[in-house]
Amino acid sequence: MISIIIPTHNRSHDLKMCINNILKQKINEELELIIVDDGSTDQTKKIVMSLCKKHKHLKYLRQDNKGPAAARNLGAKIAKGDIICFTDDDCIPDKDWIKSVLRAHKKNRTVQVIGGLTRVDKNNRTGFITQHLTNSSIKQRFEEKERVIYFPTSNISLKKKVLEQFTFDEKFPFPGGEDLEFGWRLQKNKIKMLYDESIIVTHNLNPSLxxxxxxxxxxxxxxxxxxxxxxxxxxxxxxxxxxxxxxxxxxxxxxxxxxxxxxxxxxxxxxxxxxxxxxxxxxxxxxxxxxxxxxxxxxxxxxxxxxxxVKKPDFLIIDCTHRCNLRCKMCDIVKDTKKELTTSEIIKVLEQGITWGVKHMVLSGGEPLIRADIFEILEFVKKRSSNVGILSNGTFDEKTFEKLKPYLINNNISLTISIDGVKATTHDYIRGQKGLYEKTMNTLKRLNALKEDYPNMNYGTISIIMNNNLEELEELARTMIGLKANSVQFQPLLANNLAMYKREESKFWIPNNRLKVLENTIKNLKNMKKEHPQIISNSQRELELVKKYFQNKLTANDVCCLAATKTMLVSNDGNITACKTAYGNIKNKLEHVWHSKKAEKTRILVLECEEPCLLPCFVEV
Structure with missing residues (x-):
């Protein structure tokens, strides 16, 4: 079945022409046509209801005037089709529009969203200009490639599962921006989109000035x-x-x-x-x-x-401990171990995150797995049928791994393992103790073996880019891909873990005479990104900016800090912080902190940061 959804508001004449055009089209698939009336005061209801009597697959819904985004969401909720199309009430689809949509989806089975060409008669000069500008914006160049960033909702079709996961943002009260926001969200979540100019509608935009x-x-x-x-x-x-x-x-x-x-x-x-x-x-x-x-x-x-x-953060990071079983030479977090969140505090924060609908929750440290209560926390996550990410150095023994297995298999946890070299000497030197590389690799091999039996389980790696491991990063990435890691991420050295905004001298910093080596490494990693776009987590632009970072030329114009915008960080003392400032505490409800005036001031403050970094959980480029 294919479902077509048309939001409408006070355009009964145009809508009738659009409906009749669609109903005349001959297809082999079962058709469902859903009209969502966004509080019209004209003859819309009367006209559609009369057509419903003649056509059983035509459905009429009505809502208060909430805007087209809300209208599309309402239609999508009841749509039964495997493919869902949207067009506008002032559009006339081409006579083979539905056939073209079905053909495109059949031909491109891995593509989840397909947009078509929207035309306007040149004699409608204002509409012609509007549509020219709109069509020119569909593809934009970023990450060194021209990509589809959105489709106008006058001519778009999606697999049903996309709309089960993503909805239009109802903050947009009128036509304008809601399709751009929706498309960018799909792009950021790596939803495959295709532009097919053989799928055509004509848009009868109001020609008046x-x-x-x-x-x-x-x-x-x-x-x-x-x-x-x-x-x-x-x-x-x-x-x-x-x-x-x-x-x-x-x-x-x-x-x-x-x-x-x-x-x-x-x-x-x-x-x-x-x-x-x-x-x-x-x-x-x-x-x-x-x-x-x-x-x-x-x-x-x-x-x-x-x-x-921003209704809620995408990431809720809980800095659950600063204690660690390692003494890594580039990390000073163990200098601050006086305070630590209690079991009940962590569970309370996780409960709020689950109820709030936060997409990604992460336990960070220190080393989260050395907490005596870690399995009590994981049992709570399991009972709530949720998932939490854990950042770990991966040095835990086989006994601990066996205890983690049920949570991995059930997708209650996603492990991210830190590894900084493909040679034992490199990794062990950085991490401060001999034998650590072997322990971490044993964990990764166990994860790989488990993934053979449970391919849906999730784990990844993160590696710090620094002077000592430059020549090893490409081989390291290939090794992790060979071990079936879901994601391989690189993070430039942060000279001060406790005061991230401070730049201090570090023997691991890449000196000027090694910048050419860095450039070659980045080039190789960018090529790997092209080979494995879903596995290498860093974007092409992010990798390119690593060079500017180590040249001390990275500026606020290059990056956008999303601390307090997309990421909520709960520190080990219970404060909710951005890099330089706290804007709340877990004693208060997380949602109230997020929407507080102090949080708004913090969002402005981080935008003015003069010492930008490339921390993946905080920064977008």
């Missing part, structure tokens, strides 16, 4: 909301939101550059459309300029709103 200006204003608001949620979004990098001064300077610059924007877009358009007259060029130039101005007015309006854009 008033609608054009209002539309672009809403796009500006929506996209600024996306910028607040994802500062690293490749389509929005030209907007600087680090502070008010930089933002308004960006806007002033954009206004001054409006004529150049108009010329640039006109040149792009005329390269595709050869039959544009001189008069049309003048008209289109003016529309491009108006688009730019009203889009920026929307940006400014949303920037001034004190809107909490």
């Amino acid at each position: 008033k609608s054009f200006l209002k539309r672009n204003y809403h796009y500006g608001i929506g996209n600024m909301l996306v910028k607040k949620m994802y500062p690293e979004h490749p389509l929005l990098l030209n907007i600087n939101t680090k502070n008010k001064l930089l933002f308004y300077l960006t806007m002033a610059k954009g206004i001054l550059e409006t004529p150049f924007f108009g010329i640039f877009q006109l040149n792009k358009l005329t390269q595709k459309e050869k039959d544009i007259s001189a008069i049309e060029k003048m008209i289109f130039f003016n529309y491009f300029c108006l688009h730019k101005l009203f889009y920026m007015f929307g940006n400014i309006n949303e920037f001034q709103q004190n809107r909490n854009t």
